[in-house]
Amino acid sequence: MSEIINRVAISSIVTINLEDIYPREERVVFDLKPFLFQELILREKEFRAALKEIDWTQYENKWVAITCTADAIVPNWAFMLVATYLHSVALGFAIGDLKELEVMISHESLRKLDSDSFTDRPVVVKGCSDFPIPLFAYGKIISLIQCQAKSIMYGEPCSTVPLYKKQKS
Known part of the structure; x- marks a missing residue:
């Protein structure tokens, strides 16, 4: 009987x-x-x-959405003034609702990704997660790696949906 080889584990994916x-x-x-x-x-x-x-330490190590839920015209400087207090205590903040905060967090997190590590390699963007990842993050990851990657797939390495394949020059 021959040895079972995990080709996914030894691939360049x-x-x-x-x-x-x-x-x-x-x-x-x-x-x-x-x-x-x-x-x-x-x-x-x-x-x-x-x-x-306000005791601003309550926002320490938290992500904060600065918004106004009342139907009122609030000057932009008011949101900005709150941001000046949060700047030194919060992990980060966005002026807007929680959805806009998640977009900002996605952008900040993916900005730190080293896209050069994907140069000429097949890439799988894992699909399932236990934590809700905003759709924005999936689009952003494509924009960051498409110029580098040999191919991009979605799913798990053993079962993927092909998204992109670099044209041979």
Whole structure:
């Protein structure tokens, strides 16, 4: 009887598991709604005073979405002012809702990826994960590696869906 050889394990295929590079720290919302007068108007003096009273350490090691859930016109500087307080304590922040925060986190996480390690190699982007990866991340990974990779597949190395194959020159 011949020895069973795992050809996937010895191949040059590189597997990218987005779950491995995607941060899992808590995501929270900083809502400007409680700072509005009658949920309509932001009064600058009162807003600045209220921000100084907040214990910002509650946002330590968290990702923060800075938003306003009230149907009010809030000046851009108000969101930016909150960001100045979060800058030194939060892992990161985005002005927008939680979906926009996830896009920002995806972008930041994938920016650190060394795309040169995929040069002329077949790449599998792992499909299943226990952690919800935003669709944006899958599109972003393609834009980062397509110029480098020999081919790109989706799924598991033993069962993939082909997405891209570099043309032979």
